[in-house]
Amino acid sequence: MVTIQDVAKAAGVSPMTVSHVINEHPHVKTATRQKVLVAISALDYRVNIAARNLRTGRTGTIGLAVPELDRPYYGHLAALITEAAAEHKLHVVVEQTGATRESELRALALSRNRLYDGLILATVGLGAADSDLLRVDHPVVILGERIFDGPVDHIALPNVDGAQTAVTHLIESGCRRIAILDAAAPEAPHPDDAAPGERAAEVNVSTLRHTGYRTALAAAGIAYDPALVTGVERFTMRGGAEAATRLVESGVPFDGVFCVTDTVAMGALRAFATLGIRVPADVKVIGFDDVPESEYLVPSLSSIAPDHDETARTAVRLLVDRIQHGATGRPAREVVSGYRLVARETTAG
Amino acid sequence: MVTIQDVAKAAGVSPMTVSHVINEHPHVKTATRQKVLVAISALDYRVNIAARNLRTGRTGTIGLAVPELDRPYYGHLAALITEAAAEHKLHVVVEQTGATRESELRALALSRNRLYDGLILATVGLGAADSDLLRVDHPVVILGERIFDGPVDHIALPNVDGAQTAVTHLIESGCRRIAILDAAAPEAPHPDDAAPGERAAEVNVSTLRHTGYRTALAAAGIAYDPALVTGVERFTMRGGAEAATRLVESGVPFDGVFCVTDTVAMGALRAFATLGIRVPADVKVIGFDDVPESEYLVPSLSSIAPDHDETARTAVRLLVDRIQHGATGRPAREVVSGYRLVARETTAG
DNA sequence: TTGTACGCGTTATCAT
């Protein structure tokens, strides 16, 4: 391996001068710089990043940990964050955690994080109960559901409001018996029914969106019917298709479905097509996330579109701030990203 | 920052002993190990990965560079490679290159690569003309189109054969006027029309699949009609929708479409739906890649399914081999992954 | 079984 010393020797200068050239420090005579550059390319020298990182304590790289890379939502997010980070001259590398609480905590605690100036953790498994575990001493921004009063910076999706808007849209489109496809067990309690202590442990994407669902029904004077709640094993297309099939086979009449994510909705749409249920004629469907695919489905999928672009930019901005001003100085901030309803064919009149 | 020395002091041992404990070396008395472990957790010590990497010259991590993370194909690939690498106890981090030849070369040459024991580069922009640039001294495996006699290990997709199989399937399904949606300019020449020298520079996913298309037509005695060739600006859903729309508006009659990727096909399906063209009744459609979404579309998309799982495993295996036995020792190997035709609703009788 | 000494390749500090 060719080192900076080899280059220095070849160019007849000191390693320090080579370093100056590499890092584009101003005070190097042009002639010297040339000599060094020639030596560098002659020897095909590459800086050793590990050594540089060790010395500087910085890497210029931030990590993005997502539960699963093969879900459109996270792929889209990764692309946007990569762009946003580039504006701060930061590299992004993405890791897959695996969608369990344990694996997310592992990602958080991993010593690998030393290789990143900061970490953006997209989480599905973590809840308010994990607050203590989130107390880490390096810059971290959590992206996901709402963890109130968490110890780290946090960007929440507009889960409750968004879900409420989605379901209200179904109601305004004429639906009265609205099913919901969301996380299977444990049965999500309505906040009003649970003690504060219990509730805390239950806060996740699914329960929050479930809350929005109930709120919308209540506001419209529609009774909540547990028979319309169908559990989805995993938030995948397959999970959505299976849940939708179970819903239909249960025989419970329904004229609208709110799906906890667009990916689940894609599965549900497929199942309805297979079962001969027409969308939107027989049943209207709406999802959440507005992944790029939704616009191109047939029928195109109505959805709640969080402002992904703003979310990505904010996440990077918060992280950069922590990187520059210390991970533990200021109190944690929480931001809820904006959203809008995107009405498409699956909820058309 | 708490170092290994701090731990040693706290535990009343030498840094060496702490190191042994961390790396689970056998010859440490249980009592000593306990003391050390207590000190580690008391001080919340984490090893400094940068220092370890510098010292060992290994990172236990491989990089995966993909053109765009928000395309289902690459998300899926990333997930599979992450799994395959885990079996070799290797971590995977994913980077987005940006889908241009320059950015892919940059990813290849990047000094960041020193942080990886090896790199898997999924490429779309590189061609045989870049052979020289691919001569790098660290372990690399290229994933993508076929670059004959390249200097690095290389896993090719079954582009020509797969495309031929797809188009033959359309023909057997009754299609006679089969359009193709593939890369826009430059006009892809049929191999027979081009001098060998020219051809070399033109080898990419699109031209290879185009070749398979022409081969299938020729085998069936169907004349090649340039009017049926429609250029796609980018291999995205939008690109597919726009190209399909142009095709329809051109007025050229057609009864089948071969799309260069499933993502392009998704866009085309959407455009046909908007234009009132029924699939498969009026037009049959087939894609390439068999992304997870294809199975769930309405109508579900027929496709050529490369053996993604095997591809991922092979890529990792080749890379691990290079890591263990040197990047430049043996000659480069080329593997073409297997595939199968998946006939679904878009080509149903 | 544990400790000492040193090197990995780079950059910061300070001096020249």
Add this chain to the structure above:
DNA sequence: ATGATAACGCGTACAA
């Protein structure tokens, strides 16, 4: 404008 020296934190060889 350039260079000498000393870290950065860890792991390995070897000694004790």
